[in-house]
Amino acid sequence: MNTLYIVATPIGNLEDITYRAVRILKEVPLILAEDTRHSRLLLEHYSISTPMESYHDFNKEKVTPKYIDYLKTKGDIALISDAGTPGIADPAFNLVRECVRENIEVRAIPGPSAMITALISCGMPTDRFRFENFSPKKSAQRLHLLERLKENADSTLIFYVSPHHLVKFLEEIKTVFGEIPLALMRELTKKFEEHLIQTPSALLAHYKERTPKGEYVLIFHPQGKGGL
Structure with a gap:
């Protein structure tokens, strides 16, 4: 079974990210981000070329089944927010909840939280x-x-x-x-x-x-x- 990684990213200073977070973001086949344009700055800073798609409050209900299917049949996913730890004041909860319901492994990569x-x-x-x-x-x-x-x-x-x-x-x-x-x-x-x-x-x-x-x-x- 594949894994959903909840990856914490910097809340301002781009140096505040762990080695493990950078490695996971480079290794997974797909990253989900609230705002892909905003997160692109972080990925480019660390030379991360992983494909990225949007996951935010306005599309979470529609696209969550798509990413549950992806996790079941294709590969791992890393979920990031605009800043800080996903799941705190952002839509990550929806995808995590569905993963738990579907017995899909969820792993947190800890880091900054405002x-x-x-x-x-x-x-x-x-x-x-x-x-x-x-x-x-x-x-x-x-x-x-x-x-x-x-x-x-x-x-x-x-x-x-x-x-x-x-x-x-x-x-x-x-x-x-x-x-x-x-x-x-x-x-x-x-x-x-x-x-x-x-x-x-x-x-x-x-x-x-x-x-x-x-x-x-x-x-x-x-x-x-x-x-x-």
């Missing part, structure tokens, strides 16, 4: 944490989520946040939790990486002077533990 990279370098408690993925787009949904999380305030919370929603989300956190320490991590492993460990009010003042840009991970403990 949420773990942010968590271990921000000073917030790491013994218990909860990943909430991207914050909801609508304010009412975000407030409802924050109120619900406040009722179970025993874990550090991790969010991916769009720059378009960042300021409103900071205001909502201030409304629900008050002036607790927040860790706002931007552009992790990239040239302009930035760590801001401040209160909601201080961060709001910071972004009155500048427009949010880049990719953000926001971390805090509902009881105000860690950070400042």
